[in-house]
Amino acid sequence: MFGGHLCRLLKQLCKPMCAYTNQATPEFRTCIVGSGPAAMYTIESLLRFQATDPLVSKRLVIDVLEKLPTPFGLLRYGVAPDHPEVRNVEGKFQDLLSHPQVRFFGNVEVGRDVSVSELRNLYDAVILAAGCQEERKLEIPGENTLSGIYSARDFVAWYCGHPDYSHLWFDFSSTKDVVIIGQGNVALDVARIIGKQVESLRVTDISSVALDCLANSVVQNIHVIGRRGPVQASWTAKELRECLFSVKGLQPCFEKQELVISDVDREELNTSRTTRRCYDLLTKCFSERSVSQQDLFARKLYLRFLWTPVAFLSHDQNSEIDFAGEHILRFTQLRRNRLTGSSGKQKAVLVEGPLGDVNWKQQCELAFRSIGYKGKSFEEVPFDEKTGIVPNKWGRVISRTSPSLNSVAETESYETGLYVVGWLKRGPTGIIGSNKWDAEETVKTVVDDFLSKVKVNRYELSQGEDLLTLLLSRNVAFVDFKGWKRIDEEERRRGKRRGIEREKMLTWEELLEFGAVCTRSKTYGTESELLPKK
Numbered sequence: 365m366f367g368g369h370l371c372r373l374l375k376q377l378c379k380p381m382c383a384y385t386n387q388a389t390p391e392f393r394t395c396i397v398g399s400g401p402a403a404m405y406t407i408e409s410l411l412r413f414q415a416t417d418p419l420v421s422k423r424l425v426i427d428v429l430e431k432l433p434t435p436f437g438l439l440r441y442g443v444a445p446d447h448p449e450v451r452n453v454e455g456k457f458q459d460l461l462s463h464p465q466v467r468f469f470g471n472v473e474v475g476r477d478v479s480v481s482e483l484r485n486l487y488d489a490v491i492l493a494a495g496c497q498e499e500r501k502l503e504i505p506g507e508n509t510l511s512g513i514y515s516a517r518d519f520v521a522w523y524c525g526h527p528d529y530s531h532l533w534f535d536f537s538s539t540k541d542v543v544i545i546g547q548g549n550v551a552l553d554v555a556r557i558i559g560k561q562v563e564s565l566r567v568t569d570i571s572s573v574a575l576d577c578l579a580n581s582v583v584q585n586i587h588v589i590g591r592r593g594p595v596q597a598s599w600t601a602k603e604l605r606e607c608l609f610s611v612k613g614l615q616p617c618f619e620k621q622e623l624v625i626s627d628v629d630r631e632e633l634n635t636s637r638t639t640r641r642c643y644d645l646l647t648k649c650f651s652e653r654s655v656s657q658q659d660l661f662a663r664k665l666y667l668r669f670l671w672t673p674v675a676f677l678s679h680d681q682n683s684e685i686d687f688a689g690e691h692i693l694r695f696t697q698l699r700r701n702r703l704t705g706s707s708g709k710q711k712a713v714l715v716e717g718p719l720g721d722v723n724w725k726q727q728c729e730l731a732f733r734s735i736g737y738k739g740k741s742f743e744e745v746p747f748d749e750k751t752g753i754v755p756n757k758w759g760r761v762i763s764r765t766s767p768s769l770n771s772v773a774e775t776e777s778y779e780t781g782l783y784v785v786g787w788l789k790r791g792p793t794g795i796i797g798s799n800k801w802d803a804e805e806t807v808k809t810v811v812d813d814f815l816s817k818v819k820v821n822r823y824e825l826s827q828g829e830d831l832l833t834l835l836l837s838r839n840v841a842f843v844d845f846k847g848w849k850r851i852d853e854e855e856r857r858r859g860k861r862r863g864i865e866r867e868k869m870l871t872w873e874e875l876l877e878f879g880a881v882c883t884r885s886k887t888y889g890t891e892s893e894l895l896p897k898k
Contacts, residue, residue: 391425392814395483395831397474397742398493399430400437401796402786404457405803406491407466413811414465426466427487427831431473432527433843433875434851435461437495439796441526444553445568446560448865450796461845469835470843471880477840478831480744480782486831489781489810492745492754492761496737496787500752502545506676507733512693513676516546516554516734523557523574525868527875530573536581539729543696545673546734547590547597552607554732555586559607559614559663569859569866586614587666587726591701591712594622594646594669595629600795601641607665608649615661618650622669631707671698671724672714676731696731698724737792746779753791754784759806760813783810847879854878 394410396403407426414424434440436457443450461468474480474494483490499515507513514534522529542558544551557565562579590597608616623646625633633640646667677695700722701712715722738752746764748755755762761779785806786799794802835842843851851869859866869875 391423393425393487394489394491394810395427395429395487396491396493397429398437398495399428399435399468400493400495400786401439402495402799402803403428403437403493404460405800406493406785406807407460409804409807411463411465413807424465428461428466428468429472429474430468430470433470433872433879435468435470435848441521441524443524444557445524445570446565448568453796468845468848469831470848471876472835472840472842475743477838478834480742482834484781486829487781488814489783491783491785491806491810492742492788493785494740494788496752496792497740498738499733500736500738502673502733502735504673504675506678510676510678510691510693512729513731516544516550516732517737519554519732520550523571525571525870527870527872530571530870534577534730536577536583539583541585541587541726541728542583543726543728543731544586544588544734545731547588547599548734549599549603551588551734552599552603554734555588555665556607556611558583559586559611559665561613564612567864569864569868571870572867573870583663585664585666587668587728589668589671589673589698591672592670592710593625593629593703595625595632595639595643596710597642599642601638601645604642604645608645613662615664616649616653617664617666618646619668620650623647623650626703628707628710635707670701670712672701672712673697674699693729693731694727696726696728698726700724737787739788745782751791754788756784756789759783759785759789759809841876841880843876843879844881847881851875851879
């Protein structure tokens with residue numbers, strides 16, 4: 365179908381690589397950095413391509429590098445424990461990782477254990493799928509100096525059992541008011557978990573530390589605050605409906621005037637079915653929840669619109685009590701906004717007027733910012749600090765030296781053999797399933813480059829050189845797929861005793877104790893490969 369010339373081309377591009385058995389075979393080597401949903405859908409797309417193209421059949425090798433000991437990224441550490449249905453794809457992802465042409469290397473961090481340039485030496489394609497690992501900040505006074513102010517990202521990772529956050533403790537036992545800045549799905553997740561009755565969380569796989577902490581909660585009011593109006597909020601109808609109507613003991617509250625919309629807002633409603641559904645849910649909840657129902661609720665959820673936080677305060681200037689010396693959060697100061705601009709492009713601007721009319725000081729003991737994520741740069745990889753993504757076209761990483769895609773030849777505009785997928789490619793948008801089409805686009809680019817020999821400056825590799833050999837030589841205690849299965853089985857065994865799906869291990873030490881292999885190449889693959897138990 366493709367002719368003898370292309371076959372010869374593939375032979376030139378495919379260099380031998382050591383497998384676990386150290387038997388070299390000509391292979392198309394791909395490395396995926398990250399193991400979240402974007403990485404998993406990339407594996408699926410690569411394997412699908414292999415199955416349909418006879419020229420690379422049985423030649424594809426996929427190595428997956430993950431800095432954590434466990435795979436699946438935000439599927440494991442970002443999906444709320446009371447949403448187990450979202451994790452239904454985990455079984456599919458397990459099957460992908462267990463594929464004979466896929467190798468998993470957990471506890472391997474790019475930049476610490478191996479560099480990007482080394483990976484580019486070892487592989488025909490290096491695909492960055494590390495997601496958005498950093499959060500955006502408000503950049504307002506008090507944010508970095510007062511205790512009690514956290515990222516929603518950290519809170520979610522904490523209650524999901526992430527080992528980097530298991531040491532955190534949120535003092536809900538002396539907190540009556542919680543402020544959440546942001547109006548997306550993550551903000552609703554945080555509000556819902558804090559607002560739920562703890563008994564409903566006991567049947568989930570929420571972290572045992574988080575469960576104990578929330579069991580002592582005395583929170584009465586949760587304030588979810590956004591800069592723009594109810595039409596511009598970025599949550600989805602499913603998440604909003606659950607928070608408004610399905611959380612037992614949680615009463616949604618609104619300011620009537622903040623639900624009033626303009627003609628420009630109505631234009632936005634008419635062009636987006638999702639936006640219309642969300643706004644209808646808000647107005648429905650406002651009209652149906654009467655004052656007579658208030659006694660049925662233990663906690664209140666205030667959804668506030670058109671307010672911008674301008675400072676976190678440790679004291680009230682109008683009070684005789686001064687907590688400033690304690691450096692503890694006591695208030696969030698906010699300013700009233702108005703919207704300006706055309707449909708779909710409205711921006712929030714501060715309202716000018718007497719301070720008493722446009723200022724609001726909300727008492728709170730805890731505050732969470734939930735205003736979005738951004739990617740983290742890799743050394744030796746182009747990165748756009750403003751957008752928080754790796755610059756790319758169809759997943760192909762654009763070179764730093766390229767001033768414009770239109771001013772240079774295509775083969776000179778891109779980083780050879782370097783690709784990106786997922787949030788690091790497009791920004792933190794979409795749901796888990798959004799990564800599927802995103803991965804298909806990047807994989808098509810990878811395959812097109814491979815088959816058309818775009819990689820004219822491909823690095824020459826040493827005969828038999830392999831990532832496994834490199835990691836063993838550096839004594840990197842990585843976790844392979846068998847190690848992950850040992851962790852998985854132990855967590856499920858512990859969960860069974862509690863009557864839940866799994867009880868996650870919360871520390872690096874315990875995860876590596878169960879999952880990591882010895883760094884002695886002679887014993888790798890034998891029964892003695894496990895690290896000694898403490």
